[in-house]
Amino acid sequence: PTVGVVIPAAGRGTRAGQGCQKAYRRIEGDTVINRTLKLFRSWDATCPIVVVHHVDDENVLEASIDRDSNIHTTKGGAERGASVLEGLRFLSTVKDCPSHVFIHDAARPFASNGLLNTVMDAITKDPSVGVIPGVAVADTLKKTTSDGLITETVPRDNIFRVQTPQAFELDTILAAHEKAAISGLSYTDDASLFQQLGIPTRVVPGESKNIKLTYAEDFDEAKQLVRSNNQ
Numbered sequence: 310p311t312v313g314v315v316i317p318a319a320g321r322g323t324r325a326g327q328g329c330q331k332a333y334r335r336i337e338g339d340t341v342i343n344r345t346l347k348l349f350r351s352w353d354a355t356c357p358i359v360v361v362h363h364v365d366d367e368n369v370l371e372a373s374i375d376r377d378s379n380i381h382t383t384k385g386g387a388e389r390g391a392s393v394l395e396g397l398r399f400l401s402t403v404k405d406c407p408s409h410v411f412i413h414d415a416a417r418p419f420a421s422n423g424l425l426n427t428v429m430d431a432i433t434k435d436p437s438v439g440v441i442p443g444v445a446v447a448d449t450l451k452k453t454t455s456d457g458l459i460t461e462t463v464p465r466d467n468i469f470r471v472q473t474p475q476a477f478e479l480d481t482i483l484a485a486h487e488k489a490a491i492s493g494l495s496y497t498d499d500a501s502l503f504q505q506l507g508i509p510t511r512v513v514p515g516e517s518k519n520i521k522l523t524y525a526e527d528f529d530e531a532k533q534l535v536r537s538n539n540q
C-alpha cells in the first residue's frame with residue numbers, strides 16, 4: 310500500500326484552555342503540531358500530509374510548522390468527523406493519490422515510528438481491513454446505576470482504549486464519511502464508520518506514551534516525555 314496522512318487539528322482545544330489552541334502551543338520550544346508532523350516526516354520523508362485547521366487558524370498554523378511541498382493545509386468543520394472528511398477529500402485530489410490513509414490527531418505528538426510501522430504492517434498484510442492502535446485496560450471496570458451504586462463488574466478481557474493513527478483504505482473511508490455526512494450522523498470515531506459498512510477493523514498494540522493532549526495538566530506530562538525522549 311501507499312500512504313497519505315490526514316491530521317485533524319481544527320478543534321478549539323476547549324478542555325486544555327490556556328489561550329492559544331493546544332496544537333499551536335509549544336512544548337520545550339516546538340509546537341505540538343510541528344512535533345506531530347516531524348513524527349511522520351522521520352518515518353516517511355515525502356508522503357502527502359493534509360493538516361486540517363480551523364478557519365480562524367490559517368496564520369497561526371503557518372507560523373507553527375516547518376512546511377515542505379508535500380504538506381498541504383485545508384479548512385475543517387464544526388465536528389471532528391467533518392474535519393476528517395475535508396482532509397480525506399483533499400488527500401484524494403493530490404498527485405499520486407495514495408491507496409491508504411493514516412488519520413492521526415494533531416494532539417498526539419508522541420506516537421513512535423515503531424507504532425507507525427506496526428500499523429503499516431497490519432494494512433500491508435490485510436489491505437481492506439481498518440487498523441487502529443489500542444492499549445489494554447488495566448483498571449477494574451465497574452458499571453453503576455446513575456446514582457453511583459455498582460451493578461456489575463465488567464470483564465476487561467478484549468477491552469481497549471483506542472488511539473490514533475487509524476489506517477484505512479482511502480476510497481472506502483472517504484465514501485463512508487461522505488455517506489455519514491449526508492445522513493447527518495454524528496461520528497467521533499472513524500473505525501465505527503467502517504463497522505457500519507460491515508468492514509472489520511483490527512486493533513494492534515498501541516503505546517502508553519502516545520497520549521492525547523486533552524487537559525492543561527497533560528502538558529506537564531508532555532514536557533517530561535519530550536525531555537526523556539530527548540526531543
Ligand code: CTP
Binds near residue numbers: 319325
Ligand atoms: N478536531 C478537528 N475538528 C473539530 C474537532 C476536533 O479537527 N471540529 C481535532 C482536534 O484538533 C484534535 C483531534 O480532533 O487534534 C481530537 O479532538 P480533541 O482532542 O477533542 O480536540 P479539541 O476538540 O480541539 O478539544 P476540546 O474537545 O477540548 O475542545
Ligand code: MG
Binds near residue numbers: 320
Ligand atoms: Mg473535541
